[in-house]
Every structure is written in C-alpha cells, then in structure tokens.
Amino acid sequence: MSTRLDWISRPAGPLRGELRVPGDKSISHRALMLAALAEGRSRIEGFLEGEDTRATAAVLQQLGARISAPADGVRVVDGVGLHGLHAAEQPLDCGNAGTGMRLLAGLLAGQGFDSMLVGDASLSRRPMRRVIDPLAAMGARIDSRDGLPPLHIHGGLGLCGVRIDTPVASAQVKSAILLAGLYAKGTTGVREPQPTRDYTERMLAAFGWPITFGPGWARLEGGHRLRAADARIPGDFSSAAFFIVAACVTPGSDLVLREVGLNPRRTGLLDVLRAMGADIVIEHLAEQGGEPVGNLRVCHAPLRGIEVPVALVADMIDECPALFVAAARAQGRTVLRGAAELRVKESDRIAVMAAGLRRLGLAVEERLDGAVIEGGALRGGEVDSCGDHRCAMSFALTGLVAEAPVRIRDCANVATSFPGFLDSARAIGMIVAMEPATNEALA
Ligand code: S3P
DSSP: OOOOOEEEOOOOOOOEEEEEEOHHHHHHHHHHHHHHHEHHHHHHHSSSSHHHHHHHHHHHHHHEEEEEETTTTTEEEEEEEEOOOOOOOOOOOOOOOOOHHHHHHHHHHSSSSOOEEETTTTTSSSOHHHHHHHHHHHOOOEETTTTEHHHHHSSSSOOOOEEEOOOOOOHHHHHHHHHHTSBBBBBEEOOSOOOOOOOOHHHHTTTTOEEEEETTTTEEEEEOBHHHOEEEOOOOHHHHHHHHHHHHHSHHHHHHEEEOOTTTTOOHHHHHHHTTTTTTEEEEEEEEETTTEEEEEOOEEEEEEOOOEEEEEEEGGGGGGHHHHHHHHSEEEEEOOGGGGGGOOOOOOHHHHHHHHHHTTOOOEEEEEEEEEEEEOOOOOOOOOOOOHHHHHHHHHHHHHSSSSEEOOOOOGGTTOOHHHHHHHHHHHHHEEEEEEOOOOOO
C-alpha cells in the first residue's frame, strides 16, 4: 500500500519543450491479458510501468502466465493458451485498478477454477454489479459484498453467449462481457448506450480472434484461439491531458506531446478545448498497431466557458478532472452534464474537484451529474485529492496558474497511472515537488 504524501505546486511558466507520456493504461492491461491467454510469445513495448498495470501482471503470473520484464516499458509474455491458466493459491490483488478487476472478472468467469479478486480501499468501494449482472446472465456466479469487492468468482460453470444491452456506457463492462464470451458457447453480443473505447475489440482482432464491432456494439463467438502478437502501446491520452490543459492555461506556453494515442473514443477533450478557444494542432498523424497516434502541439490561448456537449462526455470521461481546471481559467461559465459516472471513479471526482476549486476561491456549483464552474482567479491554498491520481495531477495545474502555491494532499496514487509525472512536469517548466504529508485537518 502506498504511503501518504503531498505535493506543492507553485506558480510558473511558460511551459515549453517536448514530452512523451507513458504508455496507455487501458491498452497495457488488455495487452497483458490477451497475451497471457494466447498461444506463443508476445512482446509488448511501451507498456505502462504503473502500479495498476503491474498489479494485473502480478495477477496473471499468479494464475500461471509467464511474464518477464527485460527492460523498462517492455514485457515478454509466454501465453498459456485459452485453457492454460490455473487456480491461484492467494487472493488476486488488483490494487487501485477498476479496469484490472472488472476485466479479470470476465476473464475468470470462464475458467474451470474459483478465484478471489480483491483491491485497495478505493477499489473496495467501487460498484461491481455492473459486471456481476451481465456475467450472471451468461451463466457465471460471482459473490460480492453487496455489489462491492472482494469478488469470489466460481469456476467450472460453463458460460452461454447472450446478447446484452449494457445500462452504463462503460468499456470495462463491455470488455468483461467480451472476455467471458471467449469461453461461452455460441455468440456473445454487447450494445452500449453510448460508444466507449474499443481497445478490447481491436486487440482481440490483432490476436487473431474473429470479432465484428462498430461504435457502441461488438459481437464474437466462443471457441476460437488467440495467437501471440507483438504490441507497441502509444502514449496515454489521459496522461497527456494534464499537460495539454497546462499549456492551454499558461501564458506563453508552446508544448509538443509526442506519440499520443488518438483513438476517437478518447479524444473528446480536444474537441471541448478547441470549442473553448484552445490552440491545439495534431502533427504526424499515423497508424501504429491499429491505433491512430500523433504528436500534439499545444500553445497557450485564452479560453472561454462553454456548455460541454453531453455526447462528448463518454469520450473524455477520464479527462473531466483536467477539464475542471481549464474551466477554472476560462472566461465565463462552463457547464458539465451527463457525467454522473465521475462519482464512481477512484474517488467521487465531481465532489473532489468542486471542493478543491472552491478552496482556491472559485464559485463551483455541484450537480448530481456534473458541475457549473465560473472561471476566475485562483488564489493559493490547500486542496485534497482524496487519493485519486487524476485529481492530484489536475490540482497540480492549479498551482501553476494560481496567485500563490497550492498544497495538494494525498498524491501517492499518481504512481498507479503516471509514475514519472513530477519529472515530466518539471522538464517542461512546472515547479512542483513532493512534501511530507500533513495530518492537520483542512481549515
Ligand atoms: C477504462 C474505461 C473507463 C475509464 C477507465 C479505463 C478501460 O472506465 O474511466 O479509466 O480501460 O476500459 P468505465 O468503463 O468505468 O467507464
């Protein structure tokens, strides 16, 4: 478990230079899982060396997959085949990772043995019925603590393909169903209320599994095989998002983010920031391993508040904390709606971001499914990330553009998705440093 530590972020800028952010978290989880179930040796490059993805690697190793790390950001996986995993002796610890736990729940539901999935305090509060119910409809049996982890997944039950309309737009739910579908008799189909990231679908195809899919739907049949494949994972758009917003709001900035994954189901923030007046140009757009990848050049430009189109929210769900900061520095009011999912992420991100910005002097009205943020001057002060990596990194941006330093509490979990964040931030001109945690109550 991570120890508590705080950050102090100080006014700075302009931000200049070039960065490559770490590999995509969503793709890193999936590449490990499919490589473990494939026949043969897969090499994964650009793997995210974060706590979340390392937890998934450790779980797969406990289940019998052979995974080595010959270099930083590289994993070589000797797959055991679709039916080659074995029962683990200990509970499988997914750490802080909702993606790890929900996808593994689908994958393990089709095994011939029982498994127990556990997580840290934050993950233990996150809703799991959204995967338990559809998997149960396929014939799985998963015991939980009233819909919360730990999950006891019963094996050996024999799954049947069904057609499922998911009530929430969630790539994790869709992926859990598709992974269970690999083991199911017949056809498994998923339809979503709004299209979500399609990495599982793309990667299944890359590993040789016949699958048909389009925005918001996917269909596959059980009983095929996965063949080993090599993967080069692009930079994580969600990690790039902090620096995109940082450059947008800091006068004089001119920043290039290299080799960022630009899957259209991830880049809603670009559309929203551009509608707010941002100056962002995509350069060297190319395809890499079936994914669009490009450089982003971001220059400072004055932002104005907007009503965020609800249709874009699913495509920027992980970027909403950073959007709060862009909105804080925009002229006028920004309205975010249709984002209730933010309340069940690593923290209640609406509450955490609204509380933090208010502490820095802004008027923020919380809504059940979003917030109304009045842009303005940020004074310095102290905010609490509540152990949420994305809130911590977003608050680091407030210090950059505030009138005085901002202390951010509880930042250790940034290592789950972006272990080198402080070095990257300092390399482009931010002034942000670790501080021993304080235990005083927030005034
Ligand atoms: C993810 C899907 C999203 C996202 C999460 C990663 C994935 O979650 O917020 O960070 O890799 O499938 P939901 O499926 O809960 O929307």
